[in-house]
Amino acid sequence: MAISTKERMGIPLVHMPLNNPAQRVTNFEEVPIGYTLEQAQTEAKRCLQCKKPACVEGCPVGIDIPGFIALIEEGKPAEAAKKIRETNFLPAECGRVCPQDKQCQAPCVVGKKGDPVYIGGLERFAADWERSHGTYAPPPIPASTGKKVAVVGSGPAGLTAAYELRVRGHEVIVFEAFHRGGGVLVYGIPRFRLPLELIDEDIKLLENIGVQFAYDVIIGNALSLDDLLGKEGFDAVFIGSGAGLPKMLGIPGENSNGVYSANEYLTRIYLMQSMKFPRYSTPLYNGRKVAVIGAGNTGMDVLRTAKRLGSDVTCYYRRTRAEAPARTEELEHAEQEFLHWKWLHNPVEIIADENNFVKQIKCEVMKLSEPDESGRKKPIGTGEFVHDDADTVVFSLGCDVNPIIPTSDKEVRVNKWGIVMVDLATYQTSKKGVFAGGDAVTGGSTVILAMGQAKSAAQSIDKFLKGELNWNAPNVPTDPKAPGVQWSGRFMTAKR
Numbered sequence: 001m002a003i004s005t006k007e008r009m010g011i012p013l014v015h016m017p018l019n020n021p022a023q024r025v026t027n028f029e030e031v032p033i034g035y036t037l038e039q040a041q042t043e044a045k046r047c048l049q050c051k052k053p054a055c056v057e058g059c060p061v062g063i064d065i066p067g068f069i070a071l072i073e074e075g076k077p078a079e080a081a082k083k084i085r086e087t088n089f090l091p092a093e094c095g096r097v098c099p100q101d102k103q104c105q106a107p108c109v110v111g112k113k114g115d116p117v118y119i120g121g122l123e124r125f126a127a128d129w130e131r132s133h134g135t136y137a138p139p140p141i142p143a144s145t146g147k148k149v150a151v152v153g154s155g156p157a158g159l160t161a162a163y164e165l166r167v168r169g170h171e172v173i174v175f176e177a178f179h180r181g182g183g184v185l186v187y188g189i190p191r192f193r194l195p196l197e198l199i200d201e202d203i204k205l206l207e208n209i210g211v212q213f214a215y216d217v218i219i220g221n222a223l224s225l226d227d228l229l230g231k232e233g234f235d236a237v238f239i240g241s242g243a244g245l246p247k248m249l250g251i252p253g254e255n256s257n258g259v260y261s262a263n264e265y266l267t268r269i270y271l272m273q274s275m276k277f278p279r280y281s282t283p284l285y286n287g288r289k290v291a292v293i294g295a296g297n298t299g300m301d302v303l304r305t306a307k308r309l310g311s312d313v314t315c316y317y318r319r320t321r322a323e324a325p326a327r328t329e330e331l332e333h334a335e336q337e338f339l340h341w342k343w344l345h346n347p348v349e350i351i352a353d354e355n356n357f358v359k360q361i362k363c364e365v366m367k368l369s370e371p372d373e374s375g376r377k378k379p380i381g382t383g384e385f386v387h388d389d390a391d392t393v394v395f396s397l398g399c400d401v402n403p404i405i406p407t408s409d410k411e412v413r414v415n416k417w418g419i420v421m422v423d424l425a426t427y428q429t430s431k432k433g434v435f436a437g438g439d440a441v442t443g444g445s446t447v448i449l450a451m452g453q454a455k456s457a458a459q460s461i462d463k464f465l466k467g468e469l470n471w472n473a474p475n476v477p478t479d480p481k482a483p484g485v486q487w488s489g490r491f492m493t494a495k496r
Contacts, residue, residue, distance in 0.1 A: 005048055013115035014043040021336040025307050028191045031333055032096075035125040037077065044073035046110055046117045054107035055119060060452030061087050065104060069122055081130035082137070084123060089163040090156060090451065092131065092198045095124025097189055098448045099297075101328045131201065141209055142169040147465040150175060150234040152219045152405065155183020157240035157438025157450040159202065162211045164458030165238075170465065173212045173234075175219050178271060184242060184439075185447070187271040188263070190301050192308070193330075220404035225412070229433055236433045236461050239412075239420060240454060243439035245400040249293070253350030254395075258285055258358035262298045262396035269305060287391030291316060291361045293347050294396030295324035300334045302394050313339050314388065318346035318366050318379040344368075345386070346379060350393055361390045398444050405440075419443045427457035428464075432471045435461055 017033040018024075024031055035043065047069045055065045063084055071080035084091045100120035108116035130136050147170045151158045154176040162172045180186065182199040207213070217223065219241070228234045246261030248254055260268075265284075268274040272282035290306040292299055295317040306313045315334075317324060320343045324331055335341075344366040351360040365384040368377035406414045413421045413430040420429060420436045427435045437457040438450030463469035 003045060008046055008048055009110065009113065011042065011046045013046070013118060014039050016118070016121045018333070018336075021338070024192065025304075025337050028308060030195055031192050032121075032124075034128055035121060037075070037129075040072050040077070040122060040125040041075060043118055043122060044069045047073070048109055050109055054109070055104040055117075058104040058107050060103070060446075060449045061455060062452075063087050063104075063123075065119055068126060069117070069119070072122055072126060077126050077129035078133065078135040080122075080126040081135065084126055085136075087455075088451070089160055090202055090447075091123055092127035093156070093185060093194060093202070094448055094451075095120050095122075095127055096194050097185075099327045099446055103446075103448065131198075136205070138205065138209055139167050141167060144171065145169040145465065147171065147235045148173070148233060149461060149465075150219075150228045150232070150237045151240060152237065153177075153183055153240035153242055153438075153440075154181035154203070154213065155240060155242050155438065155450065156185060156447045157242070157440075157454040158183065158238070159206065160451040160454035161238045161240060161437065161458045161461075162206055163209075164455055165461060166206070166209055166211050168458075168462045170462070171210070173214055174206075175214050175217045175223070177216070177218045179215050180271070181213055181215070183240075187267040188298065188301070190266070190270060190305050192304065193301070218404065220408035225405065225409045225431065225434060235465055236435065238454070238457055238461060239405060239429070239434065239436035239440050240438045240450070241402045241405060241440050243399040243442075243444040244402045245418075246395065247397040247400060248395050249347065249397065251347060251349055253352055253358070256350055256352040256358045256393075257356050258287060258392045259350060260392070260394045262292075262294070262302050262394055263399060265302055265394050266298070266305065269309075275309070285392065286311060287358070288312060289390045290314070290392045290394065291347075291388065291390040292394045292396055293317075294398075295319075295321075295326055295331075296396060296398070297326050297330055298398075299396035300326045300330040302396050303334055303339050304337055306392075306394070307337055307339060311392070314342055314390075315339060316342045316345045316347055316361070316363060318344065319368065319377070320344060323377070342388075344379070346381065347393075348385070351387070358391050358393055359389065360387050361393060362387050399439075401440050401443055417443060426460040426469060427453065428460065428469075428471065433464070435464075 049066045053066050068080040068083040104119045105116040149165050149170050149172050151162045151174045154174050162174050166172050181203045185199050246263045268284045273280035274282045274284035277283045286309050290311040290313045292302045293316050303313050345363040346366050347363050349362040353359045364381045366379040369380050401418045406412050411431040420440045427437050429436050435457045437453030
């Protein structure tokens with residue numbers, strides 16, 4: 001029986017069940033429990049099946065969102081997962097970590113009068129159904145083209161590029177600097193948000209269709225791009241090496257013992273297993289009182305991880321909660337977990353004891369200005385300072401691009417921030433046969449945007465290998481006002 005638009009609009013949002021906060025802060029189990037089929041079908045009924053779905057335009061990989069939601073409503077979750085995989089190789093990961101509230105859910109028509117359809121939750125449900133019921137069918141692989149592509153990095157961009165190139169019949173080898181695959185999905189995202197087995201299963205799917213992985217190989221060190229394109233016999237290279245160079249504030253005391261970047265802190269825990277020291281050789285100095293500087297998604301990850309390690313944890317951010325860049329869901333989950341918040345506090349000094357171990361953090365109390373021309377309010381110092389006790393400080397201020405490849409190969413042009421410059425139509429770099437996408441190109445963004453760029457780059461690589469895309473000194477813009485360039489802060493990204 002057909003459901004009217006009015007009836008669909010009247011269905012309240014089906015909230016995904018969560019584990020109890022008092023319990024979950026004692027372990028690293030996933031926080032959301034997931035939808036049942038009945039819950040997912042009810043949430044799917046809220047979708048209006050728009051003729052011109054703005055949600056699809058908001059998705060960097062162009063998932064047929066109304067299509068897969070309609071299949072869930074019909075009670076066909078396996079078919080829904082298959083529909084998602086037509087354009088997205090990592091649906092279980094994206095359903096959990098993508099900022100849907102700022103992408104596909106932001107323009108949802110239902111959200112204009114209430115809560116938008118929970119697209120991310122429905123994507124996660126379909127992917128989990130596929131996994132638990134074993135309904136995944138590997139794609140057919142055409143006969144080999146005889147062409148070989150090197151993919152640098154096994155994060156979301158690298159995994160996506162590898163998949164897209166392999167299903168086109170090319171031989172693919174993924175080079176990873178660490179001892180295991182997954183990139184930022186493993187070392188930068190906690191297990192209570194993204195279980196490790198999901199990543200490992202998708203890597204296994206790639207291996208099953210013929211993608212090879214070479215671990216503990218640093219491209220730009222062990223092998224150069226010229227080595228790959230020369231003696232190693234690759235016909236093209238995709239750079240998906242990410243943005244792993246941490247940013248700091250440059251304030252006094254940053255070199256004290258007990259100070260970490262978020263990257264190092266999370267990598268020690270989730271990749272190097274520091275929680276199991278000395279069984280694993282990487283230690284972690286995690287104090288009783290942990291101060292986390294920054295309120296983005298990674299900041300939430302650090303806060304919640306430190307809490308699970310038994311610390312008393314405080315977040316410091318120089319703006320208010322309203323300006324916090326974290327996903328709405330991640331911020332809400334963090335607020336449920338007995339953390340402390342110091343909004344409008346800007347750290348200006350880390351104070352150490354006589355043994356150079358952190359003992360306090362000094363902050364200036366801030367206020368916000370009137371909105372500037374961009375509409376954003378700037379934090380302004382009030383001249384009032386506070387001293388808080390802390391024995392561990394973690395900076396979560398984002399990262400710059402991994403500099404190893406551009407430093408080792410001057411043919412690869414970068415801008416003044418070290419971001420790899422590409423032709424925004426083809427993702428070609430300034431070096432023939434070398435393409436790039438993901439955080440190496442944006443300077444740091446989301447999993448799904450990295451995947452979208454990798455898909456576009458893989459399409460261009462395919463054309464290049466077929467002789468349909470000639471390399472002719474591609475237009476690699478350095479001017480942020482150049483045609484086709486969308487400038488946002490310090491990052492340059494291709495318009496979709």
